[in-house]
């Protein structure tokens with residue numbers, strides 16, 4: 001690798017770390033070679049002659065993004081395809097020089113403190129397929145991108161302004177949310193007639209400043225009317241539709257009278273009702289002590305995310321219903337400081353206080369990075385609350401079957417999801433085997449994608465498969481699970497594999513996916529079974545067939561005949577190794593989806 005390239009990488013990193021050189025511990029030293037001597041967080045081409053990817057996510061970087069040192073270095077700019085800087089503390093602007101890195105397919109800088117405008121040059125990057133600048137403090141108009149080329153486009157949670165350029169339906173509203181001064185399709189708020197898009201603005205550079213003033217005033221008025229309308233709507237909606245939860249915010253303390261609680265609570269009237277406040281449960285309590293109404297009823301597990309969370313905070317914050325199933329409801333709760341949590345509320349779970357507490361503590365102790373931990377829990381006889389961190393990138397179900405279905409979800413990414421989930425389940429099964437806690441309700445909507453787009457299993461241990469024939473989950477009744485519940489997880493995992501491989505829903509055309517797969521003869525697998533998007537990217541047929549065979553073993557009707565999760569994880573790892581042997585399999589880039 002060119003000396004010039006090495007130097008520019010080192011300078012780039014030094015600027016990102018305020019002069020301190022974290023690169024030393026990563027092997028980034030001028031006398032060594034980034035490719036041959038494997039500098040950490042750097043990926044190279046297959047010949048090991050050029051640097052192609054930089055993965056600097058979540059490295060506590062605190063400096064500025066010096067696109068010039070990177071993209072004005074020609075040999076580097078000509079080879080760099082991925083620049084991932086998410087989840088740091090990077091400040092300053094994204095300068096125009098980023099456009100000189102014209103081979104970039106992925107540029108992600110979400111969760112930093114970047115300010116200034118999005119440079120026009122970003123829109124000129126022809127190969128760019130993934131752009132994620134969400135969760136920064138970017139201002140100004142959105143440049144006129146060709147949205148059709150993106151697999152993932154996300155500018156949400158910034159301070160961007162003005163009309164959204166025409167997306168032609170290629171990008172959904174989620175990608176723009178959290179910018180109060182953005183307007184136009186696909187967002188619900190219409191633009192004032194005087195507003196101009198970035199495209200129109202560049203065509204008509206004369207009256208720009210005057211127009212902008214008008215636009216800003218327009219947006220300021222629009223934004224305040226919009227906010228007033230939203231507040232009005234939320235208030236009336238609470239009463240009328242029983243959907244949004246201004247969860248008991250009129251109840252100033254938990255120990256107020258029961259009549260006041262039920263009068264003030266709207267959504268939770270049928271939900272967090274009297275009983276929720278009449279019984280308490282703390283880390284040291286059990287049901288026998290449950291007569292006082294104190295905030296310790298919420299057991300907060302050690303976590304930096306919810307430091308000092310109180311039950312009252314949870315009740316006061318506005319909440320939105322995300323889902324209501326047979327087994328419970330799920331709420332998204334938004335706190336004043338911006339923290340977003342979800343609360344799973346399970347009614348009529350016949351488990352004793354001590355069993356429930358024991359179960360939660362065992363799960364908490366097991367810990368695996370691909371299992372979403374509960375941050376807090378609450379127990380009462382009538383209902384249980386589990387608090388989790390909100391995962392904004394949705395579920396695996398949405399990724400496979402959602403409106404972007406399949407688009408950027410390539411074979412390597414699917415295999416990587418399968419491997420990670422298998423490994424996590426195998427770990428949990430092993431770790432919890434003596435005490436025995438299975439997931440109990442494993443399905444693609446319970447596999448979430450975290451902010452790094454890595455899969456994690458949610459709602460672990462809240463259910464238990466009882467009915468092996470129909471795989472129906474029921475609420476667990478003991479601290480531990482029945483041994484068949486572990487085989488139930490294997491079955492659930494097999495179905496997830498089938499969804500990954502076929503892109504089909506569990507029930508499709510009225511037929512169960514497992515039944516359908518069995519009905520297709522072996523010779524027809526390639527043409528009939530596999531997701532077309534996988535076939536069109538020419539993914540390895542042999543390895544897809546191997547993974548399908550693993551799936552079929554997992555969904556065997558006879559629970560005893562199913563492999564253990566450990567065996568499943570080993571089989572999948574063998575497929576991953578074969579994949580790695582045939583290509584440069586890069587699990588990190590494989591997970592940068594949507």
Ligand SMILES: Nc1ncnc2c1ncn2[C@@H]1O[C@H](COP(=O)(O)OP(=O)(O)OP(=O)(O)O)[C@@H](O)[C@H]1O
Nearest residue numbers: 322323324325330342388389390391395445446458
């Ligand atoms: N922590 C979370 N962050 C973001 N979305 C979540 C979180 N937990 C669950 N979801 C999503 O919220 C939706 C509703 O979840 P919910 O658990 O109510 O339904 P479900 O998983 O379909 O059914 P079940 O009640 O059987 O678990 C699902 O789409 C799920 O993927």
